[in-house]
Amino acid sequence: MAETTEVATEYFTTNPELIIWAVIVIAIPFITGVILMAMRVFEIKKGDDYKISESFTGLFGSTGLALSWIASIILAFKYFGEYVSLEGHGHIEKVVGDTAFLPMKSSAFKWGLLLDPLSMIFLVALTTIATAIHFYASNYMHGDSAYTRFFGTLNFFTGSMLLFVLSSNMFTSFIAWELLGFSSYLLIGYFWPKRSASHAGRKAFMYNKIGDVSFIFAMGFTYARAHTFDYLTLQYMLQTHELTMADFALPGLFLFGAAVGKSAQVPLLGWLPEAMEGPTPVSALLHSSTMVKAGLYLIARSFFTFYYTEGTHVDWTASEISFLTNGSETMLAFMSTPNIIAWFGTLTALAGGLMALTATDIKKVLAFSTISQLGYIALAIGAGGVTAGFYHIISHATFKSLLFLGAGAVIHSVHSQEMSDMGGLRKQMPWTFRMMLVGTLGLMGVPLMNGFWSKDAVLLAMKESEVVVGNMFLYWVAVFTAGVTAFYSTKMLYLTFYGKARYDDSHVKPGPTSPRMKGALIFLGSLVIIESIWFTIGTLKNLFGEDHSLLNFEYALGTMLGVHGGEFAFVDALPSTTAVLLGFGFAYFIYAKDNKAILNSGFVQFFANIFENRFYLDKLIYYISNGPTMVIGSAFKTFDKKVIDELIIDNIVTDKIGFGSARTSDWMDVNVVDGTVKSIANSVSTVGGRLRLFQTGLVSNYAKYMMLGVVVILSFFVLENYNVINFLN
Amino acid sequence: MIPLSYFLGLSVLMFSAGLFGVLTQRNAVRILVSVEIMLNAANVAMASFNGVFGLEHVEGWSFVIIIIAVAAAEAAIGMAIFLSVFRNHNEIIVSDLFSLGETEEAY
Amino acid sequence: MEFSLTLIPFTLLAVFILAAIYKSLTAEKTMQSVYWLIFMLVAVGFIFLLANSEILFAYQLMVYSGGIAVLMLFAGLLTEQDELFIDSSIVGFIKTSKTQVLIFIFFAIDVLALLLSSINGSAYEETVLANSEYTYTDSAHQIKLFASYLWNGFAEVIILLGFLLLTAILGSVKLAIRETDLEELSDEYLARIATTSEDISSLPGMEDEVEV
CATH class of the missing domain: 1.10.287 (Helix Hairpins)
Structure with missing residues (x-):
């Protein structure tokens, strides 16, 4: 296990210039979003027929995001250049800028921004993907009646995610978290006159609310123990032994509860497939780098509440319900927060993969696959591999947004989301096909693709975990899920692009994707390829040459976060690669060789029924x-x-x-x-x-009851003052 | 030389009476009258407290001035609101203006 | 407590103020209620005199019982609804508004008790009463002080107040303009009246499906 970076007494620095850049990054999407919404109000006031030109609003929204992207890259360069050096054990400084939320007595409530490697890397990935999606959407949503509203909410949504990523304390995170929930509700229910869409929006909102309540509990417990919400301060208090890991058992558990709601873990995953009712760019944004990643990012950010590393000693939180375990060590380990996260994550990964098998809607397949991959990330973090989890967050964000945009392009040209209406599109949409192929290879985890490296890091973290009870069992479940992933990915790709054309020739004329959409696809596709090459070179260098090359993403991340990571050997990848090949082989055998009869057997149908009903x-x-x-x-x-x-x-x-x-x-x-x-x-x-x-609606009645309350409170104070009762002292 | 508590007693009585008026009156103009009474109660308290602090202190007065100005604005706006409500509903009895609740339960 | 001659006018004024409030709350007609309010305002002005605040007395008479009262009179005149809804007999009065009477009594007792306990507290005696100069004052000096105080420390507040008043005046003018006066004669108005009842069903967005 690598040694941690030294704990400085000054555990963060301040730099107003960088903070101003960060504020710019966050503010631009918010401002453009609000301006666009105001434009929409103006449109509505003008009447039904009036519409601000699409090219203007589309450009306005996309440019806002592009500016934010540029600013984020500048910010990242400045930050990494000034504060991060990876020589030796690495020297990292974290930049914090905060100000009081309102002038009040408690100093815990603050607006705060935190720049550290974790937030910087995620920030750049997020703005890059979001910009591509915005440009894609400006073409995809062409002709929509509320084009302006779409871009307004999309910008607002991205802005709230940026705030969430950069926030330095739980309180700011919570504000951004709620903004995210609200704007995702707007986006999922975008086609609100359609009943299913408005239901989906409501469902997502309600499921997320459970997570929100959990977040509030976590904040309350944290405040009760530490009187602060700052992540860095909490970590520092742990390092100086002001707090112990036992203090964090309940907050950690509730933080994971928050992530269960937002990141669609078992059992609260019902909202995510329904969220496909939103327009495809929304799904792409929601499922790749924002929203569903918010919960996992929260866990990664508050990783210190689950695991605490000091030298070679690793400590982890045992849940406070340990009195239930009768002192049994195994039960205690089983109740520990990381173990709970790992088990829930594995269950989610498996359940998502299995549900994706029977989905017929191309977007639903991708949605279930998102659930499955989120489960992977959760299991990695639970097993102690925060670097592996974050690795997978990044690679999943790229290939999943690419897949969604490709699916959107297909839907745009076939006018149907059912895979039974597609087929043979390889000829008509060559570029979309190529890019989808790249994304699918990444999702399957074919060797040397980005998904391969990150997935194997995840699996390795689980295999080596000392904390998780039954880690080998969970490891094999995860390996099995990799096979399942390969199966449904192959099936999706085959049914969409190969075989006979099943769409209605008389109405549907699939053509090549329009330039702007194609541009976004190629951009994201090349990102996947660049990531693959980068990860491959980094890992290979690590294996066959320099010890601990900094090109190795996971190792570099581990150095920056002060945890270990990036010890990979090809032997470890053997089971998962076999599983991927088997899954691919099965799918090829069934769909390409046309052996679909197997699927009609009672045994398969029984399980298919369960999967279709989402395990009830x-x-x-x-x-x-x-x-x-x-x-x-x-x-x-x-x-x-x-x-x-x-x-x-x-x-x-x-x-x-x-x-x-x-x-x-x-x-x-x-x-x-x-x-x-x-x-x-x-x-x-x-x-x-x-x-x-x-x-009644009688204002005087309302006033009357209000005054009754005031009188009761006043009487209380009077009795206090004359020492009749004694509560306050 | 009047003790401060006398002033305060008068002020409290005025304020409570104004509050009572706000709660019982059903004519909007009368409610406005009651609100003015409450504001005056506050003014009396301010002025009397200011007297306690002596010659070099005039802070209480400035509050009274501000309260008087706000009261003027409030009365003007109140009158305008009542006029337009009266014009739209032909009614200035607040208990009959039910747009906030269900209509059948008429108190 | 030593007896002071000023207690006599104070008591008289206080009794008059409370009586005026009572009359104004129970008067038969809205206009009577406003008259009693004006009497009360004047009496409060004299209370200011007793509290050594001559300039407040002037303000009270000019702004309150002059300007504001006239506004109230207009409001009463223009709305012209005169019914009194509360019982004029004491017993019926208490019966119909039990809660309010309770609130009145308890509120008065509570606030009075709180105020008295705070001004009789030792901290108050040490800090405020020790420095008290509660005597007859050189009013010219104090008013000069007040003016300089207002214009030095409170200049922004006074400008803000001016804006507030201006906004209030503009707002009330806008509210008081009869929009229907301008429209009543046009054909559009009549047509709109005729179609309002049908509008609800044809609001946009009530269709079940939209194009995706």
């Missing part, structure tokens, strides 16, 4: 949320029927007393029993009726 997770969530409500309601009903009516009225009243005197019984029944029940019912209805008056 949505149903499960429905029952979980619906069940208790109904159980409580029916319990009351049963109580009323059985206990009050039967037991009291029928048994006690008639049997015991009623035998004595029928008349008394009758009187009892009417006056006492019925009277009681009725009076309870009446009082409930009276209270209800009174309570309804609170919502």
Whole structure:
């Protein structure tokens, strides 16, 4: 294990110039987004037919992002040039700039930006991909009735993600997190008059809300323990032993809960496939570098709450529910936060891959594949390989955005999302095909592609993990998932581009993609290739020559983050490569050689049914949320029927007393029993009726109740002041 | 020489009475009248506190001046709002202006 | 506590103010209510005199019981709805507004108790009352001081207040202009009245499907 960088007493530096650049990077998309939305308001005011020219708004939105991209590259160069040197054990300084959120007593609530290698690398990747997607969208959304609104929300969305990436404390992160949730709701429900789209937006919003609540809990626990939200300060307090890892057990767990919502881990993955209702550029942006990566980036950012490395000693958080484990070491390890993350991640990877097998919609295939790859990243981080996880974040962002844009181009020309309406498009759309091929190879993890290197880093992290219970089992599950990935990727590529053309010739004339879309595709495709070459050269140099070449992305990242990483040998890649080849072979055998009969067997159909229903997770969530409500309601009903009516009225009243005197019984029944029940019912209805008056719309009523509250509070203070009661002191 | 607490007692009584008026009155103009009473209560408290601090202090006065100006603005706007409400609804009884809630439960 | 002659006018004024408030809240007609308000405002002006604040007295008389009261009178005149909704007998009055009466009593007691406890506290006596110069003043000097204070320390506030008043005036003019006056005679207005009821169904975006 590599030694960590030395802990300086000054654990961060300040540099106003860099912070101003960072503010520029964030502010440009926000400002253009808000201006575009204002333009949309202007359009609506002008009436239905009025529309600002598309070329202007499209250019405006894309240029905003492009400027932000340029600024981010300048920022990254300045930062890496000034503060990062990788000689020896590496010397990293982190730049923080923050200011009070509002003038208030607590200094924890701050607007803060943090520049460190993690945020810088992700920032550049994000702005690069987002710019390509914006240029693509300016052509793809051509002719849409709310073109201006689209670019406004897209810019706003990207801006909030940039803020999230650069934020230096949980509080700012949370603001950006909520902005992300809100703008993704707008984007997913972009075609809101379509019912399914508005449902999808709502679903995404509600599922994300669960994560948000978890984030709030995490913030609360952190504040209670440390009285600060700064990531760096928290880390510093750990290093100086002001806090212990046990303090971070609950915050860490809840931070992962936040990531479960945002990054679509099991069981909250239902919203992500539905989010395909949004326009394709939105899906490309949402699933590659923003939104779903936000949760995982949060875990990577707060990695120190799960693992803490000091010298050769590795510590990890055991969950505070350890009293449940009866002191058993295995159970304690099983309950530890990293272990939970790893298990959930593996489950997600497997479930996503399996669900992608049966999807027929090309965008749904990609969506499930996103879920699967997010699971990979989570399992890597859980297994302690934050470098591997981040490695996969970057390579996945590139090839997945490329795949989505390619799928968008196909959908644009075939006018259908079903793969059964495609086929044979290789001839008509040669460039789209080539680029999709590059992306698919990356996704499959074919040797020497970027996906190969990052996926094997992930698998290696899991294999070598000492923390995760049953890591070999999870490792083989992940290897199996790699095979599944190869299978559905091949299937998707084959059904779309090879074979007979199945689209309706009379209406659909697939043609080559338009130049601007093609440009974005080629740009992202070449990014994938450049990454592949870079990663390959870096790793090979590492293997056959220089020890620890800095070209090796994972090793360099490990040096910068102060953790180990990048010890790769080809032997480790053997199982996953075999799995990929097997998956590819199966898919080729079934689809290209036309052996689809296998798929009709009962055994396959049984599983296909489960996968198509998404493991009944949505149903499960429905029952979980619906069940208790109904159980409580029916319990009351049963109580009323059985206990009050039967037991009291029928048994006690008639049997015991009623035998004595029928008349008394009758009187009892009417006056006492019925009277009681009725009076309870009446009082409930009276209270209800009174309570309804609170919502009359009478402003004076509202004022009255408000003043009642004020009077109660004032009385409290008076009693305090005259020492009648004593709460405050 | 009047004790400060007398002034404060008067101010509190005025303020409570104004608050009472705001809560009970149903005519918008009368509510405005009650609000003016409350503002005056605050003015009395300000002026009397200022007196305690002696010759070299006039801070309380400046607050009173500001309150008077704001009250003037408020009265002007209030009157204009009442006029347009009255014109649109033919009604200035706030309890009959139900646009915030359901209509059938008329208090 | 030593007895002072100024207590007599103070008591009289206080009683008059409270009575005026009572009359203004229970007067039969809105206009009467505004008249009583004006009386109360004048009395508050005299209270300012007793509190050694001559300039406030002047302001009160000029701005409050002059300008604002006239505005209120106009509001009362123009809306011309005179019904009084609360009971004029004391018992019925309490019956119909129990909560409000409770709020009145408790609020008054609470705030008074808080204020008294704070001005009788030792910290207050040490800091404020020790430096108190609560005597008859050289009013000319104090007003000069006030003017310089206002224009040195509060110049921005006064300019802001000017803008606020200007905005208020513009806003109320805008509110008070009868838009219908301008439109009432045109054909468009009549046509719009006729079609308003049908508009709701044809709002944009109510179609079930859109082109993707």
